[in-house]
Amino acid sequence: TAPTPVGPVPNARQIEWYHREIIAFFHFGMNTFTGDNEGDGKADPEQFNPAALDCNQWTSVLKRAGITSAILVAKHADGFCNWPTAHTNYSVKNSPWKDGKGDVVKEFTDACKAAGIKAAIYLGPHDRHDSRYGTDDYANYYADQLSELLRNYGPIWEIWWDGAGADKLTTAYYTRWADSVRALQPNCVIFGTKNSYAFADCRWVGNESGISGDPCWSTINPSSIQEETGHITELNEGEINGTAYIPAEVDVSIRPSWFYHPEEDARVKTVDELWDIYLKSVGRNSVLLLNYPPNKEGLVSSIDAQRTDSLRYLIHGTFKTNLASGARIKTLHPRGSNYKPSNMLDNNESSYYATSDAYTTDTIEVDLGSKKTFDVLMLQEVIELGHRTTGWSVDYSANGKSWTPIPEATGKQSIGYKWIVKCKPVTATKLRLRITSGKAGAAIHTFGIYKQQSIRPDGIAKAAI
Numbered sequence: 001t002a003p004t005p006v007g008p009v010p011n012a013r014q015i016e017w018y019h020r021e022i023i024a025f026f027h028f029g030m031n032t033f034t035g036d037n038e039g040d041g042k043a044d045p046e047q048f049n050p051a052a053l054d055c056n057q058w059t060s061v062l063k064r065a066g067i068t069s070a071i072l073v074a075k076h077a078d079g080f081c082n083w084p085t086a087h088t089n090y091s092v093k094n095s096p097w098k099d100g101k102g103d104v105v106k107e108f109t110d111a112c113k114a115a116g117i118k119a120a121i122y123l124g125p126h127d128r129h130d131s132r133y134g135t136d137d138y139a140n141y142y143a144d145q146l147s148e149l150l151r152n153y154g155p156i157w158e159i160w161w162d163g164a165g166a167d168k169l170t171t172a173y174y175t176r177w178a179d180s181v182r183a184l185q186p187n188c189v190i191f192g193t194k195n196s197y198a199f200a201d202c203r204w205v206g207n208e209s210g211i212s213g214d215p216c217w218s219t220i221n222p223s224s225i226q227e228e229t230g231h232i233t234e235l236n237e238g239e240i241n242g243t244a245y246i247p248a249e250v251d252v253s254i255r256p257s258w259f260y261h262p263e264e265d266a267r268v269k270t271v272d273e274l275w276d277i278y279l280k281s282v283g284r285n286s287v288l289l290l291n292y293p294p295n296k297e298g299l300v301s302s303i304d305a306q307r308t309d310s311l312r313y314l315i316h317g318t319f320k321t322n323l324a325s326g327a328r329i330k331t332l333h334p335r336g337s338n339y340k341p342s343n344m345l346d347n348n349e350s351s352y353y354a355t356s357d358a359y360t361t362d363t364i365e366v367d368l369g370s371k372k373t374f375d376v377l378m379l380q381e382v383i384e385l386g387h388r389t390t391g392w393s394v395d396y397s398a399n400g401k402s403w404t405p406i407p408e409a410t411g412k413q414s415i416g417y418k419w420i421v422k423c424k425p426v427t428a429t430k431l432r433l434r435i436t437s438g439k440a441g442a443a444i445h446t447f448g449i450y451k452q453q454s455i456r457p458d459g460i461a462k463a464a465i
Protein backbone atom coordinates (compact mmCIF):
# COMPACT_ATOMS: atom_id res chain seq x y z
CA THR A 1 0.00 0.00 0.00
CA ALA A 2 0.99 3.60 -0.58
CA PRO A 3 2.64 5.58 2.23
CA THR A 4 0.28 7.75 4.30
CA PRO A 5 0.72 11.52 3.84
CA VAL A 6 2.49 13.31 6.67
CA GLY A 7 1.85 16.88 7.84
CA PRO A 8 0.24 19.55 5.64
CA VAL A 9 -0.04 18.60 1.96
CA PRO A 10 -0.55 20.73 -1.17
CA ASN A 11 -3.95 21.42 -2.72
CA ALA A 12 -4.57 20.87 -6.44
CA ARG A 13 -3.78 24.53 -7.27
CA GLN A 14 -0.44 24.31 -5.54
CA ILE A 15 0.51 21.07 -7.29
CA GLU A 16 -0.27 22.66 -10.65
CA TRP A 17 1.61 25.83 -9.63
CA TYR A 18 4.77 23.93 -8.68
CA HIS A 19 4.88 22.29 -12.11
CA ARG A 20 5.19 25.69 -13.84
CA GLU A 21 8.60 26.13 -12.16
CA ILE A 22 9.22 29.54 -13.75
CA ILE A 23 6.47 32.11 -14.26
CA ALA A 24 6.75 35.61 -15.69
CA PHE A 25 5.82 39.00 -14.28
CA PHE A 26 5.13 42.05 -16.45
CA HIS A 27 5.39 45.43 -14.73
CA PHE A 28 3.91 47.88 -17.19
CA GLY A 29 1.81 50.94 -16.51
CA MET A 30 1.98 54.65 -15.77
CA ASN A 31 5.39 54.22 -14.11
CA THR A 32 6.76 53.05 -17.47
CA PHE A 33 6.03 56.51 -18.87
CA THR A 34 6.95 58.68 -15.90
CA GLY A 35 10.20 56.87 -15.13
CA ASP A 36 9.05 55.90 -11.63
CA ASN A 37 8.78 52.62 -9.79
CA GLU A 38 6.39 53.92 -7.17
CA GLY A 39 4.42 56.75 -8.75
CA ASP A 40 2.49 59.04 -6.41
CA GLY A 41 -0.82 58.57 -8.23
CA LYS A 42 -0.88 62.11 -9.63
CA ALA A 43 0.47 61.48 -13.12
CA ASP A 44 -1.82 62.66 -15.91
CA PRO A 45 -3.44 59.83 -17.94
CA GLU A 46 -2.25 61.82 -21.00
CA GLN A 47 1.20 60.39 -20.30
CA PHE A 48 0.20 56.78 -20.96
CA ASN A 49 0.78 56.17 -24.65
CA PRO A 50 2.71 53.09 -25.79
CA ALA A 51 3.63 53.50 -29.45
CA ALA A 52 3.74 49.85 -30.39
CA LEU A 53 2.28 47.75 -27.57
CA ASP A 54 2.30 44.12 -28.67
CA CYS A 55 1.50 41.50 -26.06
CA ASN A 56 2.08 38.81 -28.69
CA GLN A 57 5.71 39.92 -28.68
CA TRP A 58 5.76 39.41 -24.89
CA THR A 59 4.34 35.92 -25.19
CA SER A 60 6.77 35.04 -27.98
CA VAL A 61 9.57 35.88 -25.54
CA LEU A 62 7.99 33.53 -23.02
CA LYS A 63 7.53 30.76 -25.57
CA ARG A 64 11.22 30.90 -26.40
CA ALA A 65 12.06 30.86 -22.70
CA GLY A 66 9.72 27.93 -22.07
CA ILE A 67 7.64 29.95 -19.58
CA THR A 68 3.98 28.92 -19.46
CA SER A 69 2.32 31.33 -17.00
CA ALA A 70 2.46 35.11 -16.77
CA ILE A 71 1.21 37.78 -14.39
CA LEU A 72 0.34 41.28 -15.64
CA VAL A 73 0.24 44.30 -13.37
CA ALA A 74 -3.30 45.58 -13.99
CA LYS A 75 -2.97 48.36 -11.41
CA HIS A 76 0.14 49.24 -9.40
CA ALA A 77 0.19 51.40 -6.26
CA ASP A 78 -0.03 54.61 -8.34
CA GLY A 79 -3.62 53.54 -9.01
CA PHE A 80 -3.61 53.92 -12.82
CA CYS A 81 -5.67 51.12 -14.38
CA ASN A 82 -4.43 49.35 -17.49
CA TRP A 83 -7.97 48.37 -18.45
CA PRO A 84 -11.03 50.59 -19.07
CA THR A 85 -12.60 49.83 -15.71
CA ALA A 86 -16.11 51.03 -15.00
CA HIS A 87 -15.09 52.03 -11.48
CA THR A 88 -12.65 54.93 -11.90
CA ASN A 89 -11.66 57.46 -14.52
CA TYR A 90 -7.99 57.00 -13.73
CA SER A 91 -7.38 54.50 -16.52
CA VAL A 92 -6.42 53.88 -20.13
CA LYS A 93 -9.81 55.16 -21.26
CA ASN A 94 -8.63 58.70 -20.52
CA SER A 95 -5.28 58.25 -22.19
CA PRO A 96 -4.38 59.05 -25.81
CA TRP A 97 -3.49 55.39 -26.40
CA LYS A 98 -5.86 54.04 -29.07
CA ASP A 99 -8.00 57.15 -28.46
CA GLY A 100 -9.00 55.80 -25.10
CA LYS A 101 -10.31 52.57 -26.63
CA GLY A 102 -7.39 50.37 -25.58
CA ASP A 103 -7.32 47.61 -22.96
CA VAL A 104 -3.94 46.18 -21.93
CA VAL A 105 -5.53 43.45 -19.83
CA LYS A 106 -7.54 42.27 -22.84
CA GLU A 107 -4.55 42.35 -25.17
CA PHE A 108 -2.50 40.47 -22.59
CA THR A 109 -5.07 37.78 -21.82
CA ASP A 110 -5.82 37.32 -25.55
CA ALA A 111 -2.11 36.97 -26.35
CA CYS A 112 -1.67 34.46 -23.53
CA LYS A 113 -4.64 32.43 -24.75
CA ALA A 114 -3.27 32.39 -28.31
CA ALA A 115 0.13 31.26 -27.08
CA GLY A 116 -1.15 28.62 -24.64
CA ILE A 117 0.13 30.60 -21.67
CA LYS A 118 -1.85 30.86 -18.43
CA ALA A 119 -2.74 34.48 -17.70
CA ALA A 120 -2.65 35.97 -14.22
CA ILE A 121 -3.26 39.36 -12.64
CA TYR A 122 -1.61 41.66 -10.12
CA LEU A 123 -4.20 44.07 -8.75
CA GLY A 124 -2.29 46.26 -6.32
CA PRO A 125 -4.07 46.41 -2.97
CA HIS A 126 -2.27 49.65 -2.10
CA ASP A 127 -3.47 52.70 -4.02
CA ARG A 128 -1.99 56.21 -3.84
CA HIS A 129 -4.41 57.73 -6.32
CA ASP A 130 -7.69 56.84 -4.66
CA SER A 131 -8.31 58.94 -1.57
CA ARG A 132 -10.60 56.25 -0.15
CA TYR A 133 -7.63 53.91 0.30
CA GLY A 134 -7.87 52.11 3.64
CA THR A 135 -11.63 52.70 4.11
CA ASP A 136 -14.66 50.45 3.58
CA ASP A 137 -15.43 52.44 0.43
CA TYR A 138 -12.05 51.54 -0.97
CA ALA A 139 -12.67 47.88 -0.11
CA ASN A 140 -15.87 48.06 -2.17
CA TYR A 141 -14.02 49.71 -5.03
CA TYR A 142 -11.31 47.03 -4.91
CA ALA A 143 -13.96 44.29 -4.80
CA ASP A 144 -15.70 45.76 -7.85
CA GLN A 145 -12.46 45.88 -9.81
CA LEU A 146 -11.48 42.40 -8.74
CA SER A 147 -14.74 40.90 -9.95
CA GLU A 148 -14.56 42.94 -13.16
CA LEU A 149 -11.16 41.39 -13.88
CA LEU A 150 -12.14 37.89 -12.79
CA ARG A 151 -15.36 37.88 -14.84
CA ASN A 152 -14.38 39.44 -18.13
CA TYR A 153 -11.01 38.07 -19.20
CA GLY A 154 -11.30 34.28 -19.19
CA PRO A 155 -9.45 31.98 -16.80
CA ILE A 156 -7.18 33.83 -14.38
CA TRP A 157 -4.46 31.53 -13.11
CA GLU A 158 -3.14 33.57 -10.20
CA ILE A 159 -3.98 36.75 -8.31
CA TRP A 160 -1.14 38.67 -6.68
CA TRP A 161 -1.75 40.47 -3.40
CA ASP A 162 1.36 42.56 -2.88
CA GLY A 163 1.91 43.39 0.78
CA ALA A 164 3.82 46.58 -0.07
CA GLY A 165 2.03 49.54 1.51
CA ALA A 166 -0.97 47.32 2.25
CA ASP A 167 -0.96 47.47 6.05
CA LYS A 168 -4.29 49.31 6.29
CA LEU A 169 -6.10 46.47 4.56
CA THR A 170 -7.71 44.21 7.12
CA THR A 171 -8.23 40.46 7.11
CA ALA A 172 -11.97 41.17 6.88
CA TYR A 173 -11.44 42.93 3.54
CA TYR A 174 -9.31 40.11 2.22
CA THR A 175 -11.86 37.55 3.39
CA ARG A 176 -14.45 39.16 1.15
CA TRP A 177 -12.07 39.48 -1.79
CA ALA A 178 -10.89 35.88 -1.38
CA ASP A 179 -14.49 34.66 -1.37
CA SER A 180 -14.93 36.42 -4.68
CA VAL A 181 -11.76 34.83 -6.12
CA ARG A 182 -12.91 31.38 -5.03
CA ALA A 183 -16.43 31.92 -6.40
CA LEU A 184 -15.38 33.36 -9.77
CA GLN A 185 -12.11 31.51 -10.42
CA PRO A 186 -11.95 28.37 -8.26
CA ASN A 187 -8.57 27.30 -9.68
CA CYS A 188 -6.89 30.68 -9.21
CA VAL A 189 -3.72 30.59 -7.09
CA ILE A 190 -3.52 33.32 -4.45
CA PHE A 191 -0.17 34.95 -3.69
CA GLY A 192 -0.95 36.10 -0.17
CA THR A 193 0.89 38.47 2.17
CA LYS A 194 0.33 40.20 5.51
CA ASN A 195 -3.44 40.26 6.18
CA SER A 196 -4.25 38.00 3.23
CA TYR A 197 -2.15 35.26 4.90
CA ALA A 198 -5.17 33.05 5.55
CA PHE A 199 -5.90 32.69 1.83
CA ALA A 200 -2.35 32.27 0.57
CA ASP A 201 -1.58 29.37 -1.74
CA CYS A 202 1.97 30.69 -1.96
CA ARG A 203 4.05 33.09 0.11
CA TRP A 204 6.66 35.81 -0.35
CA VAL A 205 10.20 34.46 0.05
CA GLY A 206 11.36 37.40 2.19
CA ASN A 207 13.55 39.15 -0.41
CA GLU A 208 13.38 40.44 -3.97
CA SER A 209 16.77 39.04 -5.01
CA GLY A 210 15.62 35.64 -6.20
CA ILE A 211 16.99 33.56 -3.32
CA SER A 212 15.12 30.94 -1.31
CA GLY A 213 16.51 29.61 1.94
CA ASP A 214 18.44 26.39 2.45
CA PRO A 215 16.43 24.60 3.71
CA CYS A 216 13.21 25.84 2.16
CA TRP A 217 10.13 24.11 3.56
CA SER A 218 6.75 24.43 1.84
CA THR A 219 5.22 24.61 5.31
CA ILE A 220 5.08 27.69 7.55
CA ASN A 221 3.07 29.11 10.41
CA PRO A 222 0.68 31.62 8.81
CA SER A 223 1.48 34.18 11.53
CA SER A 224 4.97 34.46 10.02
CA ILE A 225 3.41 35.58 6.75
CA GLN A 226 1.10 38.04 8.49
CA GLU A 227 3.80 39.61 10.61
CA GLU A 228 6.68 39.69 8.05
CA THR A 229 8.96 41.97 10.08
CA GLY A 230 10.86 39.72 12.43
CA HIS A 231 9.91 36.68 10.32
CA ILE A 232 12.04 37.16 7.23
CA THR A 233 13.98 33.96 7.99
CA GLU A 234 10.74 31.99 8.30
CA LEU A 235 9.49 33.40 4.98
CA ASN A 236 12.81 32.49 3.40
CA GLU A 237 13.21 29.00 4.84
CA GLY A 238 9.67 28.02 5.73
CA GLU A 239 9.14 26.20 9.01
CA ILE A 240 9.66 22.46 9.28
CA ASN A 241 6.71 22.10 11.64
CA GLY A 242 4.62 24.84 10.04
CA THR A 243 0.89 24.24 10.24
CA ALA A 244 0.05 25.34 6.69
CA TYR A 245 1.33 24.31 3.27
CA ILE A 246 2.25 27.66 1.68
CA PRO A 247 5.37 27.36 -0.51
CA ALA A 248 7.52 30.29 -1.65
CA GLU A 249 7.07 32.18 -4.92
CA VAL A 250 10.33 33.99 -5.58
CA ASP A 251 9.76 37.40 -7.21
CA VAL A 252 12.77 39.06 -8.79
CA SER A 253 13.25 41.39 -11.73
CA ILE A 254 15.57 40.66 -14.65
CA ARG A 255 16.66 44.31 -14.25
CA PRO A 256 17.40 46.33 -11.11
CA SER A 257 13.89 47.87 -11.16
CA TRP A 258 10.44 46.39 -11.57
CA PHE A 259 9.49 48.98 -14.22
CA TYR A 260 11.44 49.88 -17.36
CA HIS A 261 14.15 52.53 -17.27
CA PRO A 262 16.35 53.01 -20.35
CA GLU A 263 19.42 53.56 -18.19
CA GLU A 264 19.09 49.96 -16.97
CA ASP A 265 19.52 48.49 -20.47
CA ALA A 266 23.13 47.77 -19.55
CA ARG A 267 22.16 46.17 -16.26
CA VAL A 268 20.02 43.27 -17.37
CA LYS A 269 20.94 40.22 -15.28
CA THR A 270 23.49 38.02 -17.01
CA VAL A 271 22.87 34.41 -17.91
CA ASP A 272 25.20 33.40 -15.05
CA GLU A 273 23.15 35.45 -12.62
CA LEU A 274 19.88 34.02 -13.92
CA TRP A 275 21.21 30.47 -13.69
CA ASP A 276 22.28 31.13 -10.11
CA ILE A 277 18.80 32.49 -9.34
CA TYR A 278 17.22 29.42 -10.96
CA LEU A 279 19.36 27.12 -8.82
CA LYS A 280 18.47 29.09 -5.67
CA SER A 281 14.74 29.28 -6.35
CA VAL A 282 13.44 26.41 -8.49
CA GLY A 283 16.37 24.39 -7.15
CA ARG A 284 15.24 25.15 -3.61
CA ASN A 285 11.68 23.90 -3.67
CA SER A 286 10.19 27.21 -4.88
CA VAL A 287 8.62 28.74 -7.97
CA LEU A 288 10.57 31.52 -9.70
CA LEU A 289 8.54 34.61 -10.64
CA LEU A 290 10.78 36.46 -13.08
CA ASN A 291 9.87 40.03 -13.99
CA TYR A 292 10.25 41.58 -17.44
CA PRO A 293 9.66 45.34 -17.67
CA PRO A 294 8.24 46.18 -21.13
CA ASN A 295 9.50 49.54 -22.40
CA LYS A 296 7.66 52.74 -23.37
CA GLU A 297 6.92 51.35 -26.79
CA GLY A 298 5.19 48.43 -25.10
CA LEU A 299 7.76 45.79 -26.02
CA VAL A 300 10.15 43.52 -24.12
CA SER A 301 13.73 44.49 -24.98
CA SER A 302 15.65 42.00 -27.07
CA ILE A 303 18.45 41.82 -24.54
CA ASP A 304 16.04 40.60 -21.84
CA ALA A 305 14.61 38.10 -24.33
CA GLN A 306 18.05 36.76 -25.24
CA ARG A 307 19.00 36.28 -21.61
CA THR A 308 15.99 34.10 -20.86
CA ASP A 309 16.49 32.20 -24.13
CA SER A 310 19.91 31.33 -22.84
CA LEU A 311 18.60 30.42 -19.41
CA ARG A 312 16.23 27.94 -21.05
CA TYR A 313 19.07 26.56 -23.18
CA LEU A 314 21.08 26.04 -20.01
CA ILE A 315 18.23 24.38 -18.10
CA HIS A 316 17.30 22.15 -21.01
CA GLY A 317 20.88 21.24 -21.86
CA THR A 318 21.75 20.43 -18.28
CA PHE A 319 18.74 18.34 -17.32
CA LYS A 320 18.06 16.46 -20.55
CA THR A 321 20.38 13.60 -19.63
CA ASN A 322 20.30 11.97 -16.23
CA LEU A 323 23.71 10.30 -16.06
CA ALA A 324 22.30 7.85 -13.52
CA SER A 325 19.59 6.50 -15.79
CA GLY A 326 19.96 2.77 -16.31
CA ALA A 327 22.16 2.44 -13.21
CA ARG A 328 21.71 -0.44 -10.80
CA ILE A 329 20.12 0.83 -7.63
CA LYS A 330 19.43 -0.84 -4.29
CA THR A 331 18.33 0.39 -0.90
CA LEU A 332 18.45 -0.71 2.70
CA HIS A 333 14.73 -0.44 3.54
CA PRO A 334 12.65 -0.87 0.39
CA ARG A 335 8.88 -0.82 0.66
CA GLY A 336 8.19 -3.41 -1.99
CA SER A 337 7.79 -4.01 -5.69
CA ASN A 338 5.40 -1.12 -6.42
CA TYR A 339 7.90 1.31 -4.95
CA LYS A 340 11.15 -0.09 -6.27
CA PRO A 341 14.38 1.92 -6.19
CA SER A 342 14.67 2.07 -9.98
CA ASN A 343 11.49 4.19 -10.03
CA MET A 344 13.76 7.09 -9.08
CA LEU A 345 15.60 6.80 -12.38
CA ASP A 346 12.74 6.17 -14.81
CA ASN A 347 12.04 9.82 -15.61
CA ASN A 348 8.42 9.26 -14.65
CA GLU A 349 6.88 11.39 -11.95
CA SER A 350 4.06 8.99 -11.16
CA SER A 351 6.31 6.11 -10.12
CA TYR A 352 8.41 6.53 -7.03
CA TYR A 353 10.62 4.82 -4.54
CA ALA A 354 9.37 4.56 -0.96
CA THR A 355 10.98 3.39 2.24
CA SER A 356 9.20 0.83 4.39
CA ASP A 357 6.98 2.33 7.13
CA ALA A 358 9.23 0.90 9.82
CA TYR A 359 12.03 3.36 8.95
CA THR A 360 12.56 7.09 8.59
CA THR A 361 16.14 6.65 7.38
CA ASP A 362 17.53 4.75 4.42
CA THR A 363 20.61 4.25 2.29
CA ILE A 364 20.21 4.28 -1.45
CA GLU A 365 23.16 2.97 -3.43
CA VAL A 366 23.56 3.67 -7.11
CA ASP A 367 26.02 1.71 -9.23
CA LEU A 368 26.62 3.74 -12.38
CA GLY A 369 28.45 0.83 -14.02
CA SER A 370 31.24 3.09 -15.27
CA LYS A 371 32.86 6.37 -14.36
CA LYS A 372 30.61 9.39 -14.76
CA THR A 373 31.41 13.06 -14.19
CA PHE A 374 28.70 15.38 -12.94
CA ASP A 375 28.39 18.76 -11.23
CA VAL A 376 24.64 19.00 -10.66
CA LEU A 377 22.48 16.72 -8.57
CA MET A 378 18.69 16.72 -8.23
CA LEU A 379 16.11 15.13 -5.95
CA GLN A 380 12.30 15.28 -6.13
CA GLU A 381 9.97 14.15 -3.40
CA VAL A 382 6.35 13.07 -3.86
CA ILE A 383 4.86 16.35 -2.63
CA GLU A 384 1.34 14.92 -2.37
CA LEU A 385 2.66 12.88 0.58
CA GLY A 386 3.99 15.94 2.46
CA HIS A 387 7.53 16.86 3.50
CA ARG A 388 8.89 13.47 4.60
CA THR A 389 12.66 13.60 4.39
CA THR A 390 14.28 16.14 6.72
CA GLY A 391 17.95 15.17 6.42
CA TRP A 392 20.02 13.80 3.54
CA SER A 393 23.57 13.61 2.19
CA VAL A 394 25.24 12.22 -0.92
CA ASP A 395 28.61 10.43 -1.03
CA TYR A 396 30.55 8.88 -3.88
CA SER A 397 32.95 6.01 -4.25
CA ALA A 398 35.16 4.24 -6.75
CA ASN A 399 34.84 0.78 -5.24
CA GLY A 400 31.72 0.84 -3.02
CA LYS A 401 33.89 0.36 0.09
CA SER A 402 35.33 3.74 0.96
CA TRP A 403 33.00 6.70 0.54
CA THR A 404 33.74 10.41 0.12
CA PRO A 405 31.12 13.03 0.96
CA ILE A 406 30.14 15.56 -1.70
CA PRO A 407 30.56 18.70 0.44
CA GLU A 408 27.80 20.71 -1.26
CA ALA A 409 25.41 17.75 -0.83
CA THR A 410 26.17 17.04 2.83
CA GLY A 411 23.83 17.85 5.70
CA LYS A 412 20.97 18.88 3.45
CA GLN A 413 17.47 19.12 4.95
CA SER A 414 14.39 19.74 2.79
CA ILE A 415 13.61 18.23 -0.63
CA GLY A 416 10.03 18.98 -1.65
CA TYR A 417 9.03 19.50 -5.28
CA LYS A 418 12.65 19.84 -6.43
CA TRP A 419 16.03 20.27 -4.79
CA ILE A 420 19.11 20.94 -6.90
CA VAL A 421 22.70 20.96 -5.68
CA LYS A 422 25.44 22.49 -7.81
CA CYS A 423 28.81 21.01 -6.87
CA LYS A 424 32.41 20.93 -8.02
CA PRO A 425 32.74 18.24 -10.70
CA VAL A 426 32.70 14.73 -9.21
CA THR A 427 33.89 11.65 -11.08
CA ALA A 428 32.51 8.45 -9.62
CA THR A 429 31.32 4.94 -10.36
CA LYS A 430 29.11 4.63 -7.31
CA LEU A 431 26.91 7.05 -5.41
CA ARG A 432 25.14 6.81 -2.10
CA LEU A 433 22.15 8.88 -1.02
CA ARG A 434 21.78 8.69 2.73
CA ILE A 435 18.40 9.64 4.16
CA THR A 436 19.51 10.60 7.66
CA SER A 437 16.21 11.80 9.12
CA GLY A 438 12.56 12.04 8.24
CA LYS A 439 9.07 12.65 9.53
CA ALA A 440 8.17 9.40 7.77
CA GLY A 441 9.80 7.01 5.32
CA ALA A 442 11.19 8.64 2.18
CA ALA A 443 9.06 8.93 -0.98
CA ILE A 444 11.24 10.08 -3.86
CA HIS A 445 10.30 10.06 -7.52
CA THR A 446 13.53 11.37 -9.03
CA PHE A 447 17.22 11.19 -8.28
CA GLY A 448 19.45 12.60 -10.98
CA ILE A 449 23.03 13.60 -11.69
CA TYR A 450 23.90 15.91 -14.57
CA LYS A 451 26.74 17.75 -16.23
CA GLN A 452 26.02 21.47 -16.46
CA GLN A 453 25.63 22.76 -20.00
CA SER A 454 28.22 25.42 -20.76
CA ILE A 455 26.93 28.93 -21.32
CA ARG A 456 26.75 30.24 -24.85
CA PRO A 457 28.20 33.71 -25.09
CA ASP A 458 25.85 34.75 -27.92
CA GLY A 459 22.78 34.20 -25.76
CA ILE A 460 20.91 32.52 -28.59
CA ALA A 461 19.44 29.23 -27.62
CA LYS A 462 16.75 28.29 -30.08
CA ALA A 463 18.69 26.08 -32.44
CA ALA A 464 20.09 23.91 -29.70
CA ILE A 465 16.71 23.10 -28.20
Ligand code: IPT
Binds near residue numbers: 165193194208228251
Ligand atom coordinates in the same frame (compact mmCIF):
# COMPACT_ATOMS: atom_id res chain seq x y z
C1 IPT B 1 7.20 43.44 0.10
C2 IPT B 1 5.94 43.19 0.85
O1 IPT B 1 6.06 43.60 2.19
C3 IPT B 1 5.63 41.72 0.78
O2 IPT B 1 4.40 41.46 1.40
C4 IPT B 1 5.60 41.23 -0.67
O3 IPT B 1 4.46 41.72 -1.31
C5 IPT B 1 6.88 41.68 -1.36
O4 IPT B 1 7.07 43.06 -1.24
C6 IPT B 1 6.88 41.35 -2.83
O5 IPT B 1 8.16 41.53 -3.33
S1 IPT B 1 7.63 45.15 0.14
C7 IPT B 1 9.14 45.22 -0.77
C8 IPT B 1 9.52 46.65 -0.87
C9 IPT B 1 10.21 44.42 -0.12
